[in-house]
Structures are given as C-alpha cells and as structure tokens.
Amino acid sequence: MAEINQVSLGDAIYQRLSQDLVSGKLRPNEKVTIRGLAERLGTSSTPVRDAVQRLLRDEALEQRSMRDVRVPVPTKAQYLEIASIRRELEGFAASRAAEMVGPKEIRRLNQIVEKNEAAAKAGRWSQAVKYNQEFHFALVEGADMPILLAILSRLWLRMGPLIAGYYAREQVALVRHHQTIVAACENRDPAAAAAAMRADIDDAKEGIIRYIESFTTND
Missing domain, CATH: 1.20.120.530 (GntR ligand-binding domain-like)
Structure with a gap:
C-alpha cells in the first residue's frame, strides 16, 4: 500500500509540475532543485525526483550538470x-x-x-x-x-x-x-x-x- 501511495504521490507531483510549466509559473532558464521543489510542495525528495526525471524525459526540463536542472530555453x-x-x-x-x-x-x-x-x-x-x-x-x-x-x-x-x-x-x-x-x-x-x-x-x-x-x- 505504501508503494502504491508513493506512486500516486509521484503522479500528483508530476501533474502539478506539468501544470506549473504549462501555465508559465516556471519560466525559461529557471533553475529547479529537488530540495526546493520538495519544500515548496511539502513532500519528501523521492517522488519529486521521480517527477523531475519524467519531465527530463519529456524534454520539459533539461539537466545541464549533476546539480543544474533548468526549464529549457527552446532554440x-x-x-x-x-x-x-x-x-x-x-x-x-x-x-x-x-x-x-x-x-x-x-x-x-x-x-x-x-x-x-x-x-x-x-x-x-x-x-x-x-x-x-x-x-x-x-x-x-x-x-x-x-x-x-x-x-x-x-x-x-x-x-x-x-x-x-x-x-x-x-x-x-x-x-x-x-x-x-x-x-x-x-x-x-x-x-x-x-x-x-x-x-x-x-x-x-x-x-x-x-x-x-x-x-x-x-x-
């Protein structure tokens, strides 16, 4: 049950961050951190990390270095x-x-x-x-x-x-x-x-x- 809840929480955070991107709450070149997002959303780092990884695969975020994940600036x-x-x-x-x-x-x-x-x-x-x-x-x-x-x-x-x-x-x-x-x-x-x-x-x-x-x- 804990695993199911964790997956559901990860999905909810992914949807929340997706909406922040779609609506423009997050802006181009803005740096995001796992810790900062977790604090803002009031949750642990693990589901936030999972959501960020999904957004990286979607190319909605980009990883410039190990510690630098940003909202991309399209060409x-x-x-x-x-x-x-x-x-x-x-x-x-x-x-x-x-x-x-x-x-x-x-x-x-x-x-x-x-x-x-x-x-x-x-x-x-x-x-x-x-x-x-x-x-x-x-x-x-x-x-x-x-x-x-x-x-x-x-x-x-x-x-x-x-x-x-x-x-x-x-x-x-x-x-x-x-x-x-x-x-x-x-x-x-x-x-x-x-x-x-x-x-x-x-x-x-x-x-x-x-x-x-x-x-x-x-x-």
Missing part, C-alpha cells in the same frame, strides 16, 4: 516548429469549437477573456498569462477533442514557460484575437475562428524570437 528552430504545429492544430480546434460550443461554453470563454483583460490592465501579468493558457485549453475542451487536448498539453509543456515569460516581459495585449474567436463561435463561423487563432499565434512570433535571443545575449 529558434524548435520554437518555430512547435508554433507551426500549434497553428494548425489549434486553428482546427477553434474551427471545430465554432461549430459545437453552446451558450454555456461561450459564457466560460467570455469570462476567461474578461479575467485576462482585467489582470493585464491591473499589471497582474502572472495571472494574465495563466488565463491566456486557460483560454486556449478551454477552446479545445469546447471542441470536445480530448485526444487533441492531450497532444497540445505536451506541446504546451515546452511552450508554456516561453509564452508566459514573453508576455510578462513585453506586457502586450493578450485578448484581441481571443475576443474575435469568441465572436466567431457566437456567429457559428468556423473559418473566422480558425483565422483568428492562427493570427493569435503568428502575431507573437517575432517578439518571442527576440525573447529567445535575449537569453543568448545575457549569457
């Missing part, structure tokens, strides 16, 4: 490849959502956009970027595509810290295209929803590339 090529994949998959999800979502889902999307906008205006950028990620995932959930959501979750493991770090540093608007996507869902316009999602991803490309390059400059 420009890695970022552009993942952005291209997201562009197609999330554009497809937005199109599908525009065909499927009802009033309840539209209310949820609007509420996330409103919270995102309010957080940004108040300068609460950690919250704003969290709502940004929440919107993207809520749209896929509204499209009723759990397999696609699982695929995108893996991509956001690697992109979440980068997207959050960029928006928090540049403090640029997050919701303009999201508002267009919600309007397209209300109007049952799949093409407009897909176009707005692709524009949402495309518009950030140059800024995110500059953000990636800043880590090389700062080294």
Whole structure:
C-alpha cells in the first residue's frame, strides 16, 4: 500500500509540475532543485525526483550538470516548429469549437477573456498569462477533442514557460484575437475562428524570437 501511495504521490507531483510549466509559473532558464521543489510542495525528495526525471524525459526540463536542472530555453528552430504545429492544430480546434460550443461554453470563454483583460490592465501579468493558457485549453475542451487536448498539453509543456515569460516581459495585449474567436463561435463561423487563432499565434512570433535571443545575449 505504501508503494502504491508513493506512486500516486509521484503522479500528483508530476501533474502539478506539468501544470506549473504549462501555465508559465516556471519560466525559461529557471533553475529547479529537488530540495526546493520538495519544500515548496511539502513532500519528501523521492517522488519529486521521480517527477523531475519524467519531465527530463519529456524534454520539459533539461539537466545541464549533476546539480543544474533548468526549464529549457527552446532554440529558434524548435520554437518555430512547435508554433507551426500549434497553428494548425489549434486553428482546427477553434474551427471545430465554432461549430459545437453552446451558450454555456461561450459564457466560460467570455469570462476567461474578461479575467485576462482585467489582470493585464491591473499589471497582474502572472495571472494574465495563466488565463491566456486557460483560454486556449478551454477552446479545445469546447471542441470536445480530448485526444487533441492531450497532444497540445505536451506541446504546451515546452511552450508554456516561453509564452508566459514573453508576455510578462513585453506586457502586450493578450485578448484581441481571443475576443474575435469568441465572436466567431457566437456567429457559428468556423473559418473566422480558425483565422483568428492562427493570427493569435503568428502575431507573437517575432517578439518571442527576440525573447529567445535575449537569453543568448545575457549569457
């Protein structure tokens, strides 16, 4: 029973750290330690170590030396490849959502956009970027595509810290295209929803590339 509980705890910690990466709570180049994570999560080192090893295999963390585990900074090529994949998959999800979502889902999307906008205006950028990620995932959930959501979750493991770090540093608007996507869902316009999602991803490309390059400059 103790072994089962230990495995369950390891899974829970893995999920918690994964969510911290996806939502951008952990940022590119941030150093993480087993002891520090264990203290923050209030648990022993063993399940944390197991979770970190899984994230290393996922390439969501990278080990630079025996004592140096960090959130990776993607290369420009890695970022552009993942952005291209997201562009197609999330554009497809937005199109599908525009065909499927009802009033309840539209209310949820609007509420996330409103919270995102309010957080940004108040300068609460950690919250704003969290709502940004929440919107993207809520749209896929509204499209009723759990397999696609699982695929995108893996991509956001690697992109979440980068997207959050960029928006928090540049403090640029997050919701303009999201508002267009919600309007397209209300109007049952799949093409407009897909176009707005692709524009949402495309518009950030140059800024995110500059953000990636800043880590090389700062080294």
